[in-house]
Amino acid sequence: MDQITIKKRPRSEAVITQRKFFKKTARGKVIKVLRERYLRDDVSCGIRGCIACHSSLEHSLPASGAPHPSFPNGHFVLPDTNIFLSQMDLMEATLFTPPIILLQTVMEEVRHRSLALYNRLKALTKTDDKKIWVFYNEYRSETAVIREENETPNDRNDRGIRKTTEWYNSHLQVTRPPIRGQAPPKIPAVVLLTEDVANRQKAESAGITAFSMKRYVESLPEANQLLDLLAVTDSNGIEPTRASGVRQPLYPEYLLTATLAAGVKAGKLHQGYFNANQYNYLEGSVPVPAFNKPVLLIGRENMNRAVSGDIVVVEVFNEKEWKAPADEVVDQDTTLKNDNAEESGDEGEESDGEMAAREKRLVKFEESARSAERQPTGRVVGIIKRNWRAYVCHIDSTSLTSLNATSLAQQTVFATPVSRLLPRIRLRTRQAPMLIGQKILVTIDRWDINSRYPEGHFVRSLGKVESKEAEQESLMLEFDVRYRPFGKAILDCLPPEGEQWVVPLKDDVNPEWKNREDLRQLLICSIDPPGCQDIDDALHARPLPNGNIEAGVHIADVSHFVHADTPIDNEAADRGTTVYLVDRRIDMLPSLLGTNLCSLRPFVERLAFSAIWELTPEAEIVNVRFTKSVIASKAAFTYEEAQIRKDDPNQQDDLSHSIRLLNTLAKKLKEKRMKAGALNLASPEVKIYLDSSESSDPIDVEQKELRETNSLVEEFMLLANISVAEKIQETFPQTAVLRRHLPPPKANFEKLQDILMKRRGIKLDVSSSRALADSLDTCVDPQEPSFNTLVRIMATRCMLSAEYFCSGSVARDTFGHYGLASAIYTHFTSPIRRYADVLAHRQLAAAIGNSPLHPSLHSKSHVEHVMDVINRRHRMAQMAGRASVEFYVGLALKGKNEREAKGGGVKEEAFVIRTFRNGLSVFVSKLGIEGLVMFKKEIKFDAENYTITVPAPSGEVTIAVFDKVSVNIQVEKDKNTQRGKVKMSLMSPIDSSDL
């Protein structure tokens, strides 16, 4: 055991060992803070074999450092804070191997600046293949510094870092004294790495070796790969600093942060998220509270270096200048095809001038054509928060100056992000020829006023384009899906019995049975899609003697296994939801729980949380109660099996009766819901048939079929969610976890209403959800059954999305769920795959006195924070799922093309959903995909009537929104980016391949 000792703190050093400062608390009180610091001589340098320090062997740095061309005696690196803040990708690279001395000062600064980077740094120090020693310089007497008068904290830290570097160098000298008769000892160097020129100068004048990261990496043998990882900073910017250099800035400077804050506060400026336009890269919009239509940003200059997802501040132009959004598809890849990555940003260059002029023309042309639907326009004057991350990209092969695969020359190339919402990124690499045809991860480092494009650096390669692994990983990265395997701490939270866990025998001592009802004898069954492994819910119904009916919904009791504030709970809260991709499911909870212990499988006993109603035959609720229970499901049906069983008059057993009873009630519940104005909205849902689980090659795509039994399950889940929402809101009015769907602003529907009126003479009433539901029913075309579905899909796109919220955070009259026409709603029925449901379970358990509520669920700020996270995850998961379907639809089309061996593409029926000045957007309902048909030749465009007129051999053909056309679909690989692209051309009413 360690010795108990009393530390001495010599009086003479009181200046350095004692600190008094005043700080202000949140409530405005001034508090005097006294801190002392004990300086020591036993803080180890961490270098193996040091005669002065006792380094423990396992963590210490090699005695001779590492070889480096500039340091024949070996060396150690000592990076400053900014190195970690800006060059973390490089530090993490496996090729970056020098022994690193990490100072306490640096760690603390990183922690103050970015918690995310701090966590990465901490993980890095624990990696086995990195040689990192954390040196507690603030506690060692020789290296501790005190802030001087008029010194900024930053300068103080820099000075401390320099002092420590100096100490290390002399410590190495002192501990390796020359021994007479032997060759002088080799003394390795300790090299300060810093990007700050002033700091380097100060270091050098103190006799310390200091390098910039670039200079340091350049002389390493692995320089080629490592230099690619180098983030762009002021000192190593891509732009060559030319002597002539008074370049015209391409973008206006941002205003000062204080000016922005004041402007927003005064209502002169507006803050919001920047949304890029997926059809037109020269246009973006920012929804702000002050206007009911988003502020339109037209052209590069007005978007002023905002990237999709950034929080920006915009200035709104005079109302005279308000405009309508563009009606043209402007594709970045095509327009900027010949832009030169090496030269870009230099306005003097000929090609660049042309580029700008072309872009200007595009914007200009648009302006003249605009008429109706004006909306506020403006420009970005500042950025509140960048939301830059690593983006999945392809290298644009045309931007390479040398395609020679063995060339290691450094080239500046363009990386084209997979997402259409992002600008191209310029980056410098020596590996360009090798990266062609790969999916790569690229981070944006900065975007200067002189540079047309943002500058970034290469992070890593994900693999060959179109390989499943690369596509899958890139999809998950793109939508920020947490897909790493569950760690040990999380798996340790699972029951030790593992797969062998069973509900223990019923008696009073087993805690599982405490406060639990025995419902094992009930005829409970589950109904799910085929192959469902994570069965969240099961149902039952039986007639009561009084003529009423008892119906029950039984939900997996996840909160029995997942306790608040445990590693497994924190992970689930972070994941937020299970993500379903076509060929993979990324679980929110470890599969032992999801597909086994919590899954309400048939014929085994499981723990459940039950909601049990007494309903009249007319499906009016007489009462409801909630209880934790033990159930034993009697059957797990697919929707189809349940439907067949219900419809088969020969089946007269109790279970079949129970299904029929549920079905009758469900129909009445649905009828009531529809009367109240619930919307029957549609979104394109398709099913991908995979060849086999191994190859996962898609065979075919078809639309999902909906049966009566789908609706049966849905109605009871809605009923359960509503009943639970009422209960938890009543018990915890401040912190109940609820879900709402705000009514859409009327303006969202204006365009759809106009199109319907002009093209079909149909009036869409959006005054209430009921009115909308009714008028959607009238949108029918006797000749075309799918017309109604199409209108519903388009109407859905006008709506806002539903969201989780904390009941105490919003006004009571905004709780409603518009789409479901329910006054209150929550998610309770899928705790295995949604985190909100887990919280609802905890709150319901507390509401019925089953178990006390964890303090975090009493805290409004905590609940609000969790809601923010899961709302975002939920959105991302949906997008990831859709993107995965799209990818497989593409593969299926490609496969079909190849099998049918005609190479001409697939012919499908499609509906026109939007007209552009130079093309059409069509929706292929059979495949659930949307595509663009572009015309190269001039066509007539009537924005007022949503038509285009195309020349044809037999005169002219006019095509309008809602028209049915047939298209030829091909998957083409973009020659430059290697990006698989769905390409559509019209087959009828006219063949557009020549247009």
Next chain:
Amino acid sequence: MSSRVEILNDGGYRSDGRRQFELREVTINLAQQGHADGSAIITHGLTQVLVSVFGPREAKMRSQTIHDRANINVDVNVAAFSAGERRKRSRGDKRILEIASTLKSTFEPVVQTTLYPRSQIDVYVTVLQQDGGLLQTCINGTTLALINAGIPMLDFVCAVTGGVHSTSPLLDLTTLEENDVPHVTVAIMPKTGKVALVTMETRLHVDRFEEIFRLAGEAGKVLHREMKSAVMGRTSALVDAMGSQGTGIDRDGDEPMNTA
């Protein structure tokens, strides 16, 4: 939620540079303070307390007179400027009363009160500065002041605070640490090894308690050596002073701990 300052970092250092079992610096000043019969100024790190003892003297109030032993009165006063937030604590403040009554009950069995029936011993504690371990400092200060006043005691009473951060025990906590980790104060009598006091304001798991209790006891013994040498120093200084008085030579080169 992680607090802004790490209580115990990966290198095994606490926020002030100490390791787990290192106590803060202790300074003891036993010089004469005013008219007190015995006094002590003690600091543990940045926590500083002045204790003055008067007595034993004749009990002033009849109600407080105990016929077979001396009555110990403890009065605690916290200087307004002592803590971070400047505020005047009234004498009726619950926390102050608690410290006073803890001191009284800790020292009653240790002080040989039966030697002075019908008299009283007054202990005045003034908290000058606070940075954690307030109770431990008050107890140690009181021990020293009582000894300094020449009041016979069975033994020293030495107190140390111990806490547990996650599963790691820490000794002699600062305010920052006390706010973050569950802790106990243990006072022992080093000669007999008896425990004079254990207090705990926060919940602590029983397994952890055992370990920290043992460690705090050990630390008390370490502290005892420090306190004892201060008392010896004071005594020899007094002896020297008396000797020099006889010669009439004034000393100016006092012991460091004697210079107030």
